[in-house]
Amino acid sequence: MVDYKHQQDVDVLILGGGTSGVGAAVAASRSGANTLLVERYGFLGGVANVGLCLHTFHSSNGERVVAGLPWEMIQRMKALGGSTGPVWIENAHMKTTTPIDVEVMKYVTQEMVLESGGKLLYHTLPLEVVMEDNRIAGVVLLTKDGKMLVRAKVVIDCTGDGDIATWSGVPYEKGRDSDKKMQRMSLVFKMGNVDVPRMFNEIGKGGAWAPLPDGGESYPVWWSATLERYADIAMQEGLFLGTDEFWGNTVHKGETNINASRLQGLDGTNSFDLTVGEVEGKRQVFKLAEVLRKYVPGFEGSYIQATAPFIGVRETRRMEGEYQLTASDCVSGRKFEDGIAKVGYPIDIHDPSSGKTLFTPIGGEDGSYDIPYRCLLPKNVEGLLLAGRCISTTHEAMASTRTMITGMMVGEAAGTAAALAIRNGTSVRAVDANELREQLRKRGAHLDMGPVPGSEKERQATQP
Template sequence: MKTIEADVVVIGGGPAGVNAAIAAGRGGAKTVLIEKYGFIGGMSTAALVYPWMTFHTVDGKQVIRGIAEEIVNRLQAAGASPGHQIDTVGFVKTITPYHPEHYKVLAVDMLREAGVKLILHSFVDQVRMAGNLIESVQLTSKSGRMEVQGKVFVDTSGDADVAYLAGAPVLKGRDGDRQMQPMTMKFRMRGVDLDRVKQYMLQHKDEFYAKTPWSELEQLPLTGVLGFYKHWREANLPINRDQVLFFTGPEKDEVLVNTTRVQGLDGTDVEDLTEAEQLGRKQVMQVAAFMTARLPGFENASISQVGAQIGVRETRRIDGVYSLQAEDVVSGRKFEDTIARSGYPIDIHDPSGKGVTAAWVKGDGAYDIPYRCLLPQEVTNLLMGGRCISTSHEALATTRLTPSCMATGQAAGTAAAIAVRQGISPAEVDAVELRNQLRTDGAIVD
């Protein structure tokens, strides 16, 4: 079996993992990033999770920067993102469109610049332990079995795969019935007349989301649409949702549709996931046919891309040293060991019903994510980043969003590099030192 040695091993090449690996590499640690697909980006590329939302509070104050902002700036310089734009859905203040194919390339460039070794087409299926320490992860790859040894491991798999395999306590779904937020197969359509869509919106305001910024809409570039309530009701599709949601771009006649909904299945169960993929693709065909037949502006539209996999909102998360709660989010609670902030509201897609439950952050519009949420119990040299950090089911409905995942990923990678450099465990990393380093690296922690 081939063996690779590293200081920091990051598992999962989504935005959290990319930022974790870049941070660890820049921190001087010999870093390896492992990804199951043949490309980088995780849900942002494989599942077409688009746009990134949000880097700001509802009042427009930016609360996420660091490596995440550097990526946006570099995409802008390449003409692959317009940067932060006003959300014309009105759910948040800003969203950040980007071109996923450019992001795939840019992310790899930044990983190489940081000295990170990238291993694609490789799936972690076993963790070798020595007491409470992870000694290595074992991979199934195109070239057979491989082992990657490390001093500190960062689980950014989205599903807490490494934590679970290592025996750390994990949770799944909401309290009681363990039901998880539904999965969504996203798809793009081209040939959309967005001027016609906007004109229809302005003439039929009652058919769209109440928070739509109507007073500015005529002057703003259309970035997203939530509504067409009447059309959706009349179509009566067998999809348990109550509206159409899509975002514009990256091309001028293109939209990303976020409307399918697959409920009651577990994204960590291979048979459930197989069924979800099939159901999701059938729903794509139903929704696309509905949109071209009934929605103004979609008369000449057609499907241009469907996700390589279904989008997964929620599976396993760790039961960590501290679990972020809904009240922490809504009240904007401050923590002494804050390593990231977010202004995204709680946004729960009903596990069994049609609707979405939302709760906005009070105070200055941002909440803190403490370092303790990145620390699992019972496994000494493991850190978490992204969707599977320690939260309640309700709080996960905000920390799962990509910019938040980017921020916790950077924090995990930075902490991992400090732990390696000082020869200590992640739990022993001084939060003051970690926060100072994150500030130096452009992240917002206050």
């Protein structure tokens, strides 16, 4: 083996610091494992940083079914004025969402990892995996100071794209069955000096009005909108949206994030395609901002405050695991004996061909389904767990599991399972699902039928 200048041994090595990586790191460290979280940028949160609301703490019946780490994170963010908490939405594809200030999220997630005893390594990329037969024994990282080998008892892939799992030899699928096309990408952006209520009255479709964290004023903190009325202008101005609906959110007066651009036919695991996405995304953003400013009341004096730090990629590799979650599991609200997270978010497909967004609600008795632990266990490779967007699902099921609160719950389960395996001296594949579920419950996760006990009162307090 190469003698690396820099080497270290850890119990749990996590690659990728999105919501799933944060969940995994906090859970593993709090469970007593020596944990290192590696991230290529200088902040945590992953795609949350592009300017989105966190979907969703609630089932399709409107009952809160998520507790555990995501709930803890949002309480901490609220205390710092960085979130409204879950807000109720009229006329939309889900009952609630949770607007956030991404700067507060970056800070709170970093502090949660560090307080748990986890170590962070920013500005570092994985370069190659180190395999011992079919077990991943570590990862060689590329730091500013050269290569570094980190050996680990368990590795958790939270890169969203399943980079580490792919390099280790885990098989994967991409795109929908019919033509392998993946959901489109979007470059989210933030506009300042917007009269958001006026804009909402003009083009709003569905919205959540709630008191702003820093002023108490009732404001459209999440909205969907349409430029249907401006179709001729959009055509004349050469504005491409591909569909008539787009979304926005804010927790601060006078500004709004906007999720509208559509980049189709690109692969988020190909750097050339990612570059096209960034370039074309900025073109779409500048064109849309110009049209909004010129024609839509509320945007007259507005300006682009920021484009997202990176293009938003909805779908890439779905790794093959011991169980592949299906659309029918989701929409029927199926429960599993090894369920590690409860999800009420609908199947939300940004159709790769038509550009339309298609929603299918979650049914079943309590409007939520379970993600089984087996979706985190990759085929062929030992010592590795999957969390976040790349877990084992079909194209359709991924369109529900991919959201940020779900990613954090799955990360929490992966981190807890890793620590449990190390403590018991077993492989992650041999972790007993009942024991894992018991540990998760002790940590505050909700895995049982129906709402989180006591959460009914929240609804009465916050629903308009």
